[in-house]
Amino acid sequence: METKTAVITNPTGDAQYEALNLETKAAVINHPTGDYQFEIINLGELHPDEVVVKVVASGICQSDEGVRDGSMAPLPAVLGHEGAGIIEKVGSGVKDFKAGDQVVMSFGYCTVCESCRTGQPSTCDHYNELNITGGEHQDGTHRFYKKDGTPVSNFLNQGSFSAYTITSEASLIKVDPNADLRKLAPLGCGLMTGFGTVTSAMKPETGSSIAVFGTGAVGLGAMMTAKIEGCSTIIAVDIVDSRLELARELGATHIINSKTENVQERIAEITNGKGVNYSVDTTGVSQVMLASVQVLSKNGVAVPLAVTKNTMEFNPLGELVLGARKLLGVNLGNVVPQLAVPKLVDYYNQGKFPFDKLIKYYKFEDINRAASDAVNGTTIKPVMIIDEEYRNDDPVEYVS
Template sequence: MKITAAVVNGANEDYQLEELTLGELYSDEVVVKMVASGICQSDEGIRNGSSAVPPLPAVIGHEGAGIIEKVGSAVKDFKVGDQVVMAYHYCGTCPGCRTGQPSSCNQWAPLNLGGVRPDGSHIFFKADGTPVSNFFNQSSFATHTITSVNNLIKVEPEVDLRLVGPLGCGFLTGFGTVVNGLQPKTSSAIAVFGTGGVGLAALMAAKIEGCSTIIAVDIHDSRLETAKELGATHTINSRTENLAERIAEITDGLGVNYSVDTTGISSVMKASLDVLAIGGVSAPVAVAKESIEFNTFSDLALTNRKVIGVLMGGAVPQLAIPTMIQYYKEGKFPFDKLVKFYKFKDINQATADSNSGQTIKPILIIDEDYRKDEPLVFNK
């Protein structure tokens, strides 16, 4: 089957729209006709060469939404025509998966980052036979893709697929980090560092979970204004204000009970730990090369603080994504305020706008014929 995909052929090269061939469909897989895909900072890490996985050339993208076009012989719970959102892959049989924690799957890294199936086979091929790596076992920057049933979340026919792709990664990570990772107590205080898509999803989740003090920290006033609209009770521009003094002022000198860092910047990650109250918990979730240095006694043990790792929000996508959609319908999780739409051919512009901060969450519309009677406004 011939398809069109945005291929990254070399580190820090632009996406190239190319004709590829889909490989063999396995019995537990489906072919998905892509409708739309969000762009995530993890995609940018691969494109610009800061991430070494998967091997290039590759078709990346991992916030896809589309319609099932073909099903393998062993597929039981999905049929042709189903609308689906795609999230991460997991094996389904290891202890982590069996105990309801697929983000702790023993095979998570090779399944999602290896670029090939478990048997080493590829999904995409160039005209000359050159294999092309996949990503998250979905590679959503394509007109069609092959993926496993474990990647899929079925959504109702009335759900607009042009909007919901980012629920599969960025918004899932922010939402789940709060709901599943931190599990904040009602009336507690939380600080969210970085108000991009992940951070703002975490902020909205904190409001849903009943945090009474929600502090958004960023260096861009425009994003802090958005944070206020979405539920922040306080905002801090850490470039122009003293972060420690402001948080002490807001919390009567106690500090916050929880913090989330989405920046991946060493100094900011350390700050997200330093502002914790006694017994506080910090979750640094950015995909970044920078590290954090702290003293295990004075920074953690002496104050009973914790730093926790949370992958993909610690979420079961098949449960969390329908929940987020329901919260969206109820007006509690208005993630649509964070997105801008781009045509598939404008993927490089969408990436540039994301990198510059002009767009919080770009969404590529791959199938412009989907719901043509409900036209979108495209960013250019």
């Protein structure tokens, strides 16, 4: 679909970087919580540390839904931050990638602040400006522009709901040239977050117990990882029976439908009254976040990681202090994506992280349906095929 034309790349007219003269079909959110609308927009200039990626596929994460109201990246915006594709062009300062490389994309980080230098890029000093507030460069330029010159935000340094996008080298994870990018696309956020929450933040001892509240991609990612890490009691909590059944198939030793069962009582029963060593909340529902703290054993650790404005009210003395419990904030699993994603691919290849069971494929033009299927619980991980030509001798099965 790429047609090369003369385009406005920088309305200030002081272009310092390489003009791409490349336009792209993108799904744009123009109004708070409005539908995705397909538009042909322009790519901005390529900065030295950046690459143009021809996007093959992109997962939809619940965080895309969470920011569709314009509360973070200002609208208009191209969302999408679980993209994978093929590098089309590299900027003059890119060291480790070349055109034609297959990549999975993840969040952006500066690489030089204290957090980045100590292997914790998800708390990068520049995290917000790189990932959350729309992707405007320090020089005021953007990755996308409408034809009339209006800047268009991206999200999490990607904007993967677009046939082409610009991201920085720090967001790229190189994958095997033979790997199927349609499958690997969603590894850069939700699943990696669940994985890292267990491996980087909890670090459970072999034989530990864990309760996972919410069995979407993040919760199931945490659950499959808890099994790999040797947790022996893995309790999945949700209100959707089909998700709980899948959780059982993927390694939950116990499942609890909290609509019909009392979670605290059941967890007390399962753990002989001790409570669980670890819990993670992915629901963002106030009472559930609180329950995830209340089911902890002494010295237990709870990680609430939903993107939500909801609050949790509790008495710290009763819920934390007397039991020496801990509440941890963990962003994006606190991992280095370039180290975490290849591990997930290895675990997948060994049959230990069968995340493909969560995926349903949609055509890019069905993005609005894919998003609503994610919200209403029909699909755990919608993945849109953005380049239908990719491996078209081995077509995926689309949701009909």
